[in-house]
Amino acid sequence: MFDGDHPAPLLDVRGLTKSFGGVQALRGVDLSVLPGEVHCVLGQNGAGKSTLIKILSGAYQPDGGTISWQGNAVTIANPVAALGLGIATMYQELDVVDGLSIAENVFLGHELATGGVLRGGEARRRTRELLTRLGHGSMAPGREVGSLPAAGKQLVSMARALSRDARLLIMDEPSAVLDAEEVKNLFRVVRELTAQGIAVVYISHRLEEIREIGDRITVIKDGSSTAVGLPVAETPTPELIRLMTGRTVANVFPPATPPAAAAEAVLTVTDLAVRGVFEGVSFSVRAGEIVGLAGLVGSGRSEVLETVYGARRPTAGSVTVAGRALSPGSVTAAVDAGVGLSPEERKSQGLLLSEPIYRNVTLATFPRFARASLLDERREREVTREQIESLELRPADPDRQTGTLSGGNQQKILLARWLVHGTRVLLLDEPTRGVDVGARAEIYALIRQLAAAGTAIVLVSSEIEEVLGLADRVLILADGRVLDTRNASDLTEHDVLDLVLKGSAA
Amino acid sequence: MSEQNTTVSSSVPPVIDRPKEKPDSPLRRFLGGSAGRNLGLVIALALLIGVGAATAGDRFLTVDNMLTIVRYASIIGVISIGMTFVITAGGIDLSVGSVMGLSSVVATLAAVQLAATQSSWILMVVVALAVGTAAGLVNGVVIAYGNVVAFMATLAMLVGARGLAELVSERRTLIVNVAEFLSATRSNILGVPLLIWIFVIVAAAGWFLLNRTTFGRRTVAIGGNREAARLAGIKVRRHVVALYVLSGFTAGIAAVMMLARTTSGTSTHGTLYELDAIAAVVVGGTLLVGGRGTIVGTVFGVLIFATLTNVFTQNNLSTSVQAVAKGAIIVLAVLLQQRFASRGSRRTD
Numbered sequence: 131m132f133d134g135d136h137p138a139p140l141l142d143v144r145g146l147t148k149s150f151g152g153v154q155a156l157r158g159v160d161l162s163v164l165p166g167e168v169h170c171v172l173g174q175n176g177a178g179k180s181t182l183i184k185i186l187s188g189a190y191q192p193d194g195g196t197i198s199w200q201g202n203a204v205t206i207a208n209p210v211a212a213l214g215l216g217i218a219t220m221y222q223e224l225d226v227v228d229g230l231s232i233a234e235n236v237f238l239g240h241e242l243a244t245g246g247v248l249r250g251g252e253a254r255r256r257t258r259e260l261l262t263r264l265g266h267g268s269m270a271p272g273r274e275v276g277s278l279p280a281a282g283k284q285l286v287s288m289a290r291a292l293s294r295d296a297r298l299l300i301m302d303e304p305s306a307v308l309d310a311e312e313v314k315n316l317f318r319v320v321r322e323l324t325a326q327g328i329a330v331v332y333i334s335h336r337l338e339e340i341r342e343i344g345d346r347i348t349v350i351k352d353g354s355s356t357a358v359g360l361p362v363a364e365t366p367t368p369e370l371i372r373l374m375t376g377r378t379v380a381n382v383f384p385p386a387t388p389p390a391a392a393a394e395a396v397l398t399v400t401d402l403a404v405r406g407v408f409e410g411v412s413f414s415v416r417a418g419e420i421v422g423l424a425g426l427v428g429s430g431r432s433e434v435l436e437t438v439y440g441a442r443r444p445t446a447g448s449v450t451v452a453g454r455a456l457s458p459g460s461v462t463a464a465v466d467a468g469v470g471l472s473p474e475e476r477k478s479q480g481l482l483l484s485e486p487i488y489r490n491v492t493l494a495t496f497p498r499f500a501r502a503s504l505l506d507e508r509r510e511r512e513v514t515r516e517q518i519e520s521l522e523l524r525p526a527d528p529d530r531q532t533g534t535l536s537g538g539n540q541q542k543i544l545l546a547r548w549l550v551h552g553t554r555v556l557l558l559d560e561p562t563r564g565v566d567v568g569a570r571a572e573i574y575a576l577i578r579q580l581a582a583a584g585t586a587i588v589l590v591s592s593e594i595e596e597v598l599g600l601a602d603r604v605l606i607l608a609d610g611r612v613l614d615t616r617n618a619s620d621l622t623e624h625d626v627l628d629l630v631l632k633g634s635a636a
Numbered sequence: 637m638s639e640q641n642t643t644v645s646s647s648v649p650p651v652i653d654r655p656k657e658k659p660d661s662p663l664r665r666f667l668g669g670s671a672g673r674n675l676g677l678v679i680a681l682a683l684l685i686g687v688g689a690a691t692a693g694d695r696f697l698t699v700d701n702m703l704t705i706v707r708y709a710s711i712i713g714v715i716s717i718g719m720t721f722v723i724t725a726g727g728i729d730l731s732v733g734s735v736m737g738l739s740s741v742v743a744t745l746a747a748v749q750l751a752a753t754q755s756s757w758i759l760m761v762v763v764a765l766a767v768g769t770a771a772g773l774v775n776g777v778v779i780a781y782g783n784v785v786a787f788m789a790t791l792a793m794l795v796g797a798r799g800l801a802e803l804v805s806e807r808r809t810l811i812v813n814v815a816e817f818l819s820a821t822r823s824n825i826l827g828v829p830l831l832i833w834i835f836v837i838v839a840a841a842g843w844f845l846l847n848r849t850t851f852g853r854r855t856v857a858i859g860g861n862r863e864a865a866r867l868a869g870i871k872v873r874r875h876v877v878a879l880y881v882l883s884g885f886t887a888g889i890a891a892v893m894m895l896a897r898t899t900s901g902t903s904t905h906g907t908l909y910e911l912d913a914i915a916a917v918v919v920g921g922t923l924l925v926g927g928r929g930t931i932v933g934t935v936f937g938v939l940i941f942a943t944l945t946n947v948f949t950q951n952n953l954s955t956s957v958q959a960v961a962k963g964a965i966i967v968l969a970v971l972l973q974q975r976f977a978s979r980g981s982r983r984t985d
Contacts, residue, residue, distance in 0.1 A: 496850060
């Protein structure tokens, strides 16, 4: 609809600038969104995407530049003004209230009421209509939002946008919390929205998704738009990566160096089970080998990892590291035996965000540096500095507060923790979640290096491409069972999805 | 304020060609450091002393009165040190006041005092510490292994220990008649009462334990992110038990100090001390949600409240007025703390 005759843009942003203190977050961003299109905004973490969103949703005021809405220059003074114009935002950290029902959430802030008395029935009826417009008329408006998965909460957030008569919906990395199936569903919903003439600004750094859902792309790098309104279909991926990172990424995955066939099994898992979650999981990992666990969310892949680590107590089976059986359900036993876990939720399970970097790096090892229980912080800092250097962690300051680092650097801290510990077995759960493209390649290279140095690695990722690109062997899981074990080189992404979907259907 | 922090951080990525963040100015570093966090407390204490000097100068600004203030602060102070650890780890101990009362009556039971007369006055100290420690152990086990919320577990102990103290003492005041105990604990060293020395030693030991040992690091780690600590191999439950044992132990020390000061044990000793201790800890800058704790702050918190009480008493103001002022100070101090904390801390998301 936007080829040739250029319809008037719904939103037209020119030369937007914004700085915080001494930091120039935006240095000139252009963005032009047409009615009914999916406009992808692409950029690495920290490129300025969040600042742009917050300006458009009225949370911040720009320092310079203009915003035109339906042809008229506007200032978006606050979030209410943004909603008044018809700009709704679906944040990554969904702003739904868990304790309220779907209908109550949809009309949160603009409740349907007569003289202060809520009209609950009316709210539920209209919520059902909105959900139907989103293709989910079967969701009960009275259901408590806290009981919904992330995908359901996103729907609630979208229904809320519709209830405000939004003309433009900004979605901030909506797929980050979804599995492959849910993402497909999300795309169906997005298409419903655009078919109704609503424009969607879709923020993501997953190129595959943008290919599938996007109409046009604006790329932001270092606070400036490096490309505005590129048609998705005509822009090759390497070009997008170049625009985003300023460098050409020839191959994201480093070449595999398969372990010596004679290498001994370091980790052996035998008939491991947690009742009601998974059962009969057996596999072994040799020194230097990377074994991937592929499967949908709910297949039990993260739970297998956590049970191997002792964070969950198995109901059957055993875990052996270098010939010694681990005492079941004991993280300490696993750590002492040389097993490390980089957990799925980096922030909530992995890091002390308000503590400095070095205390996170040495979280599993600080007693080792201590003499007679007295901490040796100088050595902790020294060791951290070495890790910072070898992992190219930024900023290179052991005392920097961990919460201020980007996702990729936070992930490196977790790897550094286990490198310092000297683990023989490293369990990686979603090591690149929330990590941008550039840092991703670095983390892949690190994982490879670790394997080459003889570490046995088990990798869980919801991105099948990542599992296939890194692993030597792949276990395919569905509904808590191992369907198959194959060499990664014999599999394509399509094969895995096929097996997984068949497996869960069976 | 928080949303601003979020965006700034997400716009300061680790990309190499990005302009370097301006280094923090020395002033900023100072305000962000522990000295800065305590600056508000120093100012508050100085103000109070100023008010005291202005309103009751001749009586207030004497060495004797200063010692009285610190002596008054010392018992709550010792409890507050234990409380600082518990709160830093994200817990709470409401039972310290009751446990103190219980320890005081058990240590002054006729049988105990008789045994102490026959052997050594130290026995009374040991009994008081043992009772406190045991109560802490029960708290810790119920919380860590029974998965009972700390608030409820220690609330139950608050009620239960007070009741037990009444049963044990038959609601009578038990007079300390072991002369050696009184002469030892009511002595002065270098002109300073022993009670104050005990507070100083406990505070110094607490500072060292929190900031310089693996025990302290575990405490902060568990308070900062319990799950991350567990997944890094820290034995969280065991440590939580140790923390409540520590808190119970300090309540036992406080009981001994109370016996020395009042020369009697009664089930009402330590009533509402838990609230004073929590207020002192939080006013001092320890985060109630855990993850950051400061012993120095706690000591200031205790001294501020003790000075306040003293200033009011010197001016013959009623305890009701004191209570109102105390409430106001808690709110003001916490507001101030948040100011300093947010100015000092680097951008966080």
